[in-house]
Amino acid sequence: MAARAAQMNPSVIREILKVTERPEVISLAGGLPSPETFPVEAFEQACARVLQTDGRAALQYAASEGYGPLREAVAAMLPWDADPAQVLITTGSQQGLDLIAKILIDAGSPVLVETPTYLGALQAFTPMQPQVAGLRCDDEGAVPDDLAAQAAAARFAYLLPNFQNPTGRTMGEERRRAVVEVAVRTGLPLVEDNPYGDLWFDAPPPAPLSARHPEGCIYLGSFSKVLAPGLRLGFLVAPKAVYPKLLQAKQAADLHTPGFNQRVVVEVLRDGFLDRHVPTIRALYRSRRDAMLAALEREMAGLGVEFGRPSGGMFLWLRLPPGIDAGALLAQAVARGVAFVPGAPFYPAAGDARTLRLSFVTASVEQIERAVAALARSLQDALQQRHG
Structure with missing residues (x-):
């Protein structure tokens, strides 16, 4: 072994x-x-349309970056001016964590996470043998002073600002500003995981960290919570400096995310379904x-x-x-x-x-x-x- x-x-x-x-x-x-x-009925209809209109292409090998119209749809959904060329479609957002770990973590690399944090992220990071350090947290997540104190040596900080798994807590507007200010001042890359951001009950959460500092953040999203997890469709949005290596890691992992699933989701998303x-x-x-x-x-x-x-x-x-x-x-x-x-x-x-x-x-x-x-x-x- x-x-x-x-x-x-x-x-x-x-x-x-x-x-x-x-x-x-x-x-x-x-x-x-x-x-x-x-939405079973919507998927039933979308599957039929894909097979009728583009069946052979849908069942063939596909580009590692993802299906172009889906990348464009993802970029259009984001609350900042995201370039579809920086969108990578992943086999669930969990794969995004795995790809990030592979290209950013060496053995012994310090990595910062919230206390507590998403268990699946710890599983993705641990095989790369990092030194995982917990950030001091309160009811709004990572405390900026502690983030600043640990930023110098860290490869990145992994954060879930919206309805965090496992605690359910959310970063407020002022906390997000303070976290991004620390990241900009110290040069600390941020990995922002946002699978739950659309599931707000009373009011939408503040703008993502990535919307404030896109050149310093890798953003992870998922269709699992708003459509269906069995699709295994997620995405990441990465700065141009790191995107090529994430793409190469994706190619080595599974060549590409299923093209049929991607086309079906594009069909489902038409006409403002979400x-x-x-x-x-x-x-x-x-x-x-x-x-x-x-x-x-x-x-x-x-x-x-x-x-x-x-x-x-x-x-x-x-x-x-x-x-x-x-x-x-x-x-x-x-x-x-x-x-x-x-x-x-x-x-x-x-x-x-x-x-x-x-x-x-x-x-x-x-x-x-x-x-x-x-x-x-x-x-x-x-x-x-x-x-x-």
């Missing part, structure tokens, strides 16, 4: 998802979009977030549990009372019919064992209420055992 293979670890979330296949378990674990939001479709996703997710917050306030009253109030996205972040380990609590919760993701694996170093992540988008309101009640009973049992 190569030395880097020893650095690869299984996804804690994927392992937990195996447990949730049991029909009696309500899963609040996986970061899966609700299948109720998948403008009509995404608000229906927001409305569904907001109702389920509200249901989970109400259930937590009711069921966790007096138990010493802290939790955030996300203004979009898919996740709620909880902190349990002192002495309660979320990893140990998971087995008790599963026995009562509910699953969640312990928070410790989301940290770049020793994680906070008292934290956990709940997803509110795939369960119905009734299931959310039952699951949170079961989680509260499991916590009550754990507290009683701890206090004898």
